[in-house]
Amino acid sequence: MLFGASLLMASGFAGSAFAEGKPAEPPAAAAVPAAPAQATADLAARVADLEAYVNNTAPKSLSAPGPGHNAWMMTSTALVLFMTLPGLALFYGGLVRRKNILSVVAQCFGAAGLVTILWWAFGYSAVFTSSGSASGYSVLGSLKHAFFLGVTSAPNPDYSPWVSQSVFAMYQMMFAIITPALIVGAIAERMKYSALMAFILGWMVLVYFPLAHMVWGSDGLMNGLGNAKAPIKAIDFAGGTVVHMSSGWSALLLALILGPRKGFGRRPFLPHSMVLTATGTGMLWVGWYGFNAGSAVAADGIAAGAFVATTLAAAVAGAVWPLIEWIARGKPTVLGFCSGVVAGLVVVTPAAGFVSTTGAVIVGVLAGVVPYLACTKLKQMLKYDDALDTFGVHGVGGTLGALLTGFLASAEVNGNLNNNLAQIVGKSLWLEQLKAIGLTMTFALAGTAALAYLLKAVIGLRPDADHEEQGLDVLDHGESGYHMDEAAG
Amino acid sequence: MLFGASLLMASGFAGSAFAEGKPAEPPAAAAVPAAPAQATADLAARVADLEAYVNNTAPKSLSAPGPGHNAWMMTSTALVLFMTLPGLALFYGGLVRRKNILSVVAQCFGAAGLVTILWWAFGYSAVFTSSGSASGYSVLGSLKHAFFLGVTSAPNPDYSPWVSQSVFAMYQMMFAIITPALIVGAIAERMKYSALMAFILGWMVLVYFPLAHMVWGSDGLMNGLGNAKAPIKAIDFAGGTVVHMSSGWSALLLALILGPRKGFGRRPFLPHSMVLTATGTGMLWVGWYGFNAGSAVAADGIAAGAFVATTLAAAVAGAVWPLIEWIARGKPTVLGFCSGVVAGLVVVTPAAGFVSTTGAVIVGVLAGVVPYLACTKLKQMLKYDDALDTFGVHGVGGTLGALLTGFLASAEVNGNLNNNLAQIVGKSLWLEQLKAIGLTMTFALAGTAALAYLLKAVIGLRPDADHEEQGLDVLDHGESGYHMDEAAG
Amino acid sequence: MLFGASLLMASGFAGSAFAEGKPAEPPAAAAVPAAPAQATADLAARVADLEAYVNNTAPKSLSAPGPGHNAWMMTSTALVLFMTLPGLALFYGGLVRRKNILSVVAQCFGAAGLVTILWWAFGYSAVFTSSGSASGYSVLGSLKHAFFLGVTSAPNPDYSPWVSQSVFAMYQMMFAIITPALIVGAIAERMKYSALMAFILGWMVLVYFPLAHMVWGSDGLMNGLGNAKAPIKAIDFAGGTVVHMSSGWSALLLALILGPRKGFGRRPFLPHSMVLTATGTGMLWVGWYGFNAGSAVAADGIAAGAFVATTLAAAVAGAVWPLIEWIARGKPTVLGFCSGVVAGLVVVTPAAGFVSTTGAVIVGVLAGVVPYLACTKLKQMLKYDDALDTFGVHGVGGTLGALLTGFLASAEVNGNLNNNLAQIVGKSLWLEQLKAIGLTMTFALAGTAALAYLLKAVIGLRPDADHEEQGLDVLDHGESGYHMDEAAG
Amino acid sequence: MKKIEAIIKPFKTDDVKQRVYAAGGKGMTVSEVKGFGRTGGKREVYRGSSYVVDFVPKVRVQCFVDDDIVSQVIDAILAGARTGEIGDGKIVVTSLDEVIRIRTGERGRDAL
Amino acid sequence: MKKIEAIIKPFKTDDVKQRVYAAGGKGMTVSEVKGFGRTGGKREVYRGSSYVVDFVPKVRVQCFVDDDIVSQVIDAILAGARTGEIGDGKIVVTSLDEVIRIRTGERGRDAL
Amino acid sequence: MKKIEAIIKPFKTDDVKQRVYAAGGKGMTVSEVKGFGRTGGKREVYRGSSYVVDFVPKVRVQCFVDDDIVSQVIDAILAGARTGEIGDGKIVVTSLDEVIRIRTGERGRDAL
Numbered sequence A, B, C: 001m002l003f004g005a006s007l008l009m010a011s012g013f014a015g016s017a018f019a020e021g022k023p024a025e026p027p028a029a030a031a032v033p034a035a036p037a038q039a040t041a042d043l044a045a046r047v048a049d050l051e052a053y054v055n056n057t058a059p060k061s062l063s064a065p066g067p068g069h070n071a072w073m074m075t076s077t078a079l080v081l082f083m084t085l086p087g088l089a090l091f092y093g094g095l096v097r098r099k100n101i102l103s104v105v106a107q108c109f110g111a112a113g114l115v116t117i118l119w120w121a122f123g124y125s126a127v128f129t130s131s132g133s134a135s136g137y138s139v140l141g142s143l144k145h146a147f148f149l150g151v152t153s154a155p156n157p158d159y160s161p162w163v164s165q166s167v168f169a170m171y172q173m174m175f176a177i178i179t180p181a182l183i184v185g186a187i188a189e190r191m192k193y194s195a196l197m198a199f200i201l202g203w204m205v206l207v208y209f210p211l212a213h214m215v216w217g218s219d220g221l222m223n224g225l226g227n228a229k230a231p232i233k234a235i236d237f238a239g240g241t242v243v244h245m246s247s248g249w250s251a252l253l254l255a256l257i258l259g260p261r262k263g264f265g266r267r268p269f270l271p272h273s274m275v276l277t278a279t280g281t282g283m284l285w286v287g288w289y290g291f292n293a294g295s296a297v298a299a300d301g302i303a304a305g306a307f308v309a310t311t312l313a314a315a316v317a318g319a320v321w322p323l324i325e326w327i328a329r330g331k332p333t334v335l336g337f338c339s340g341v342v343a344g345l346v347v348v349t350p351a352a353g354f355v356s357t358t359g360a361v362i363v364g365v366l367a368g369v370v371p372y373l374a375c376t377k378l379k380q381m382l383k384y385d386d387a388l389d390t391f392g393v394h395g396v397g398g399t400l401g402a403l404l405t406g407f408l409a410s411a412e413v414n415g416n417l418n419n420n421l422a423q424i425v426g427k428s429l430w431l432e433q434l435k436a437i438g439l440t441m442t443f444a445l446a447g448t449a450a451l452a453y454l455l456k457a458v459i460g461l462r463p464d465a466d467h468e469e470q471g472l473d474v475l476d477h478g479e480s481g482y483h484m485d486e487a488a489g
Numbered sequence D, E, F: 001m002k003k004i005e006a007i008i009k010p011f012k013t014d015d016v017k018q019r020v021y022a023a024g025g026k027g028m029t030v031s032e033v034k035g036f037g038r039t040g041g042k043r044e045v046y047r048g049s050s051y052v053v054d055f056v057p058k059v060r061v062q063c064f065v066d067d068d069i070v071s072q073v074i075d076a077i078l079a080g081a082r083t084g085e086i087g088d089g090k091i092v093v094t095s096l097d098e099v100i101r102i103r104t105g106e107r108g109r110d111a112l
């Protein structure tokens, strides 16, 4: 717990506490004997490195995780985990019937465990290394960092000069965990646990890793921000395409292949606890700051901008959705508040670090309207059983957000847009966004169809009807969510 | 997500990742050719700026959000949101009867949405700009930052040299959200949703914005710490007057105007879930670190002091309250633990950054005793229906805290007290605090009375008796908190 | 809330916002007139101090809490509190029968209040001062910091050069709170509240404070990392011995002395809400980042390493445990997921800042297997009533972790291991770990036996059988966890 | 001896209890039930879907009473539970063969 | 008039309701119960311990009906609740001395 | 056939179940209820207010039994549920017109 200060002082040498510990600079005393001009130049370089820390730019020789940035990224990572466990588990869990609450929880936990192992083994490497392809762009990276080889506390300057690569890898892992967990919402209450786990396994490899690499990998095919050679010059701040569209569209298709829950449309499927759902909503909102503002991979001005946009969009959409209900149906519902907040968060995700506060408010208003229509009108028209509205909120919302980002992104807000995209920002960027939307849907739908039909043939997707009626908690986990009798035990 | 390091390196120019991006310093190389003395002076200035970052003082030319401070303020903002959603919603929600749980949740969410829109439109500007009045003090600021005009990631040195103004604006917004949400506790289970929303709308404008400006605005009338010309030289670290007194006293009056719940005093109104309440208490405590330590608007020594005072006061009050119960009634209750913790947090709020650890323990003891007496003895004597004890805890506790701050604040703990208040700290400061208490009560009571009677006349405050008995969840939101039947769906 | 920037600028003097406020450096302008060489040397020293902040090494003269480190430690402290309240309260609370839920909550809150008072009065001082004994090692420190005398926002360089001592004291206090709260799991549903509180009081003094001092105190007897003269050269990053072994073994013995719950083995004692337990698990996981990564007492590379190891171990163990269930019993349970995650977190605790990512995965696998066997096979064989498996998870897991740390710790990961332990790391370190395990068990078991028999004789440990059957909530606290009737009130 | 069983609106429970007690009913056992009848369900809206929830919450009240106060207790329930709006519920009366107080083993009238 | 009481599997509640309604039952009151019978309990495993939970969740359905539709309602319940597997439950019939509609005070057949 | 219905203290449920089973009761249905009787309520204190909560938690046990074991089952319940303190509850017995096993359609004694 104590780890070194006293030791270091005792030994009289200020060695770096940074794990890899190469002394980043000559000891202070050494600077004196040098010729003054040289000494001054050396000092200036050292000062510039310190300023680079404050400004979150690349240092020359001071190689260490910068405390402020590292602190924020560790916090953000914890926040994104919090979104899934227990946030999403409660948000979704409250919406299912009592007899399926634990199945949702187990699906979230299962995703966390399974994805972690994939990520460690090869996922991180596949996403966040460059393929080295001659074209300068690629669909997947290399196996350079497989089994976290070479992933240490030293920053990886390709992604962030002041954040430990190991923390960055964990941060991104939390995204990889929540994405398949989002799918749970569409197929809730009727998919076999084993089938879902197998589906996630395949889906990560076929859909998520490629998409994440294409959008965020340094030589990603759709990484308009970071890869000058990207054929699709799209931008996605925190995962509108990678996270929300991919899960949302896959969820829709998987729900269609599964078919509706027994009794769907005939019997009322009421949320067994709106209290859990509201609790989960609060946690999702709080955790989403890690998701969006953390996507700056630094505690800098861009993070600040993303933080603000996230807040405004969530709060505004969280007001607009129930307001529409109030007008259209006479009562604002708590589920409306929750849905609005989540929709706001979803839609602002790709835009967060690129839009002004005014842009964020616009995002919020549209996020309150469009997913509302998708969840109420569209769903009723087409009669698919998207149990907890993963498609309506994440699929539609993510698509909307990706498109809006094309219109609202501004280089005044985020100077990085001036690097590779100066020509198209504010102009044709939305066309690139449309291409990214198309490619994302293609991967998501094709991967899902392939996997779902394969699994249906091999192990089957659904329990038999009576077991479904008895609930997945008992069937798949041998447990019940609640034993509330006074007489119990 | 990745946003710039590699790009910046590729372009060979260490431009600032800070959104507004004016290069804060000459590139390192440029320093060399200058005359040594000049170069050294330039360097010294740059080093002084970096030291200013560590010490949280104003820099000369390095204008950027400092990562450590910005990280802490983003974290703090998320923590304060966490206090309301889901913290307060659960804390209050657990205490109401099952049929009103969602109404409390909806009131918290509704406050969040409504206040965000007000804050964005003009609230932030009204509170955190100066009015420019010749007198040097004012009740409200200007509209300079209406619609967040000019609110960017650059710090606003009037309030904090190293924190993005946009983050600061969000941080303060979370205070503006939780304050009216606190009122919900007093009027729970019997006020129409529409009436409450209308009340909050008016109350923010008439009561909260003026009070917040007067106490924290740079030319605020009661801002003893920051405004040398303030006629009332009071101090309030994190909102004893602005947040707790204002909401607590308004809550009492509103509860009186509403009248008691049907059956009050005759039937037992039992908390439907002390588990939710205890969960909410834990969340409030955790979130309160953002509230109090975040009020340093930096991760500096003052934040550290506030952090410690907050912990000690909460834990001590959380021990004293149930101890009194144990002695007086034979059993320490969980509600006693929860009430004590919250009372400790409330009372220490205005004092947090100004008092020593010993002072914090004293605050804790008194916070366990005085609000206890208010909630048990006073309430029983006067028979008002302060449903969840907003007045007893926040009104009485906030007032107590504001007064105690006058006695316990110490310039040794917080050097800033030496600036404008050196003459009165430790002496007559408590008199100034009394004046602030008086002014706060005046605003709170007058504003509440005006609004409540107006709304009572225009739209009515309460549902009819039978609807009240059936619960506000169904009446106002068309939902029920729980559908726990095995047979459901 | 605003606290100084504008004031400081107005006064034209950049005084330190750091509470104790000694101006840490000469004003920038003063540097110019000096002779160039001297000026450069001075500047170099100042720059070295700033670099020390980034590298988390000891500065020469810049004495202030560093914003990034302080921010992270405040966040970590809040996270560790979150583990207990509400994390552990929900995790344990969900596992008991409905009639005992509040007793668990009250026990967690009670521990928080009681331990805070002890810690403030003398605990912190006893643990984190040196005894000054001639031998260079000791079992307890001094009373130098009793009543937090001298504990200010200035860093205490013995433990961390850039973190406010007051924050450090709070951070460590959260460990002191959760440790006795862990014991609650073994004795749940059958120990009188008064007896437990008395037990905790004695146990902190007899067991926790000595162990914490021996392992983490600067002259601790088992502090192999920090005390060159320690006779037992053991390491424990975040509390495998101090927290988990001490509570786990004490819990086992106390459970044995208490005897089993009435009906144990005959009637099914079902978790009244696995939903609460899963929620608590998520919170524990999130909070544990403060526990483990915070134990670096800085946001540096070692924190990053601990963060990663924590994540991998938790997720892997959280996958392995239910996988074993799936294979052995046909179904992965939610309790299996929760148990696995917590076991992973426990076992990695002593190792977190010392092991590589591969090491963390190994820890995760073993954490999924060994505590699983302890909770299922061993417990069934020996038939002790460790109600919620504190011993199986924390006792066995903590012991396993302490031992594994001996094998897996690597100086490549954590350079501090090169200071006093260069000779034994990777070699005989595990022998030292065994010694520490032995000494920890001795303290825990002896202290517990003495206290438990004393209390049994003096005030009695258990309620009478019928009261136990009616539940501790009503008996000890006069409350019920839930009043869910529609008709209530 | 008779068992009087009434299905009432939940929020009338307290009124009914008071009145039954006043009418000489020494005890009462209540439980939460869901009822379906002429009332029709209430419509609950959940995002996309609006459902008619057929079953509405009710409370079942059970009183074991001596034959001579049956009509008083019935009147008490009627008075306490009536709102006059649909859904007020039903009262049914059954004959009991035997009543026993567990604590003492007393039987019949004495057990009430 | 009769009270028909059935203990059924929870997920059959809706089927039973539909059929009883179709058979002329004007109303119904249901509640959550736990049953124990031939079925044997279900085994739940909690970490170290595996318990046989003797009581399994059931739903109790109560219908007050006029004598002339008793057998139709019984058939409706049988049809709606039967899975053919153990644990389908029981139906019992009791005679009612009186039925009263609280809202109107109507008695007997009119109250149904 | 008879329906034996007992209101007992919740923590006695298990004892009662064991003994009824031993006495020949083949099955049992229990539910959570709240009771009010001589016991008086328990006082719960919530911050400012201390309430007498009139209704205390009880469990209702229902057994359908053949006439010839009625008294054994009653004795079993008495033995299992008695603490001797106030609030132990009541047992009532009603006659059943009919019993049907849903799974098989068997009626009468065979259905038990």
Ligand SMILES: Nc1ncnc2c1ncn2[C@@H]1O[C@H](COP(=O)(O)OP(=O)(O)O)[C@@H](O)[C@H]1O
Binding pocket: D007, D034, D035, D036, D037, D038, D039, D040, D056, D058, D085, D086, D087, D088, D089, D090, E025, E026, E027, E028, E029, E030, E062, E063, E064, E065, E101, E102, E103, E112
């Ligand atoms: N035939 C019946 N059998 C059992 N319970 C009934 C019956 N009819 C009504 N109930 C119960 O009485 C409640 C009120 O009945 P309803 O028909 O809605 O109103 P009212 O009694 O005013 O006509 C129902 O919700 C149900 O619980």
Ligand SMILES: Nc1ncnc2c1ncn2[C@@H]1O[C@H](COP(=O)(O)OP(=O)(O)O)[C@@H](O)[C@H]1O
Binding pocket: E007, E034, E035, E036, E037, E038, E039, E040, E056, E058, E085, E086, E087, E088, E089, E090, F025, F026, F027, F028, F029, F030, F062, F063, F064, F065, F101, F102, F103, F112
């Ligand atoms: N003798 C009985 N008295 C009361 N309830 C009974 C009795 N026998 C069965 N039950 C109820 O019926 C349910 C199903 O009975 P069980 O014997 O398991 O199956 P089946 O009716 O198919 O033979 C039980 O769970 C219980 O609730």
Ligand SMILES: Nc1ncnc2c1ncn2[C@@H]1O[C@H](COP(=O)(O)OP(=O)(O)O)[C@@H](O)[C@H]1O
Binding pocket: D025, D026, D027, D028, D029, D030, D062, D063, D064, D065, D101, D102, D103, D112, F007, F034, F035, F036, F037, F038, F039, F040, F056, F058, F085, F086, F087, F088, F089, F090
């Ligand atoms: N007349 C009654 N009708 C219905 N239930 C009753 C009646 N009297 C008692 N009970 C039930 O029996 C329980 C115990 O009765 P009580 O009078 O408190 O104790 P005891 O039976 O020991 O005299 C009550 O809580 C209630 O549930």
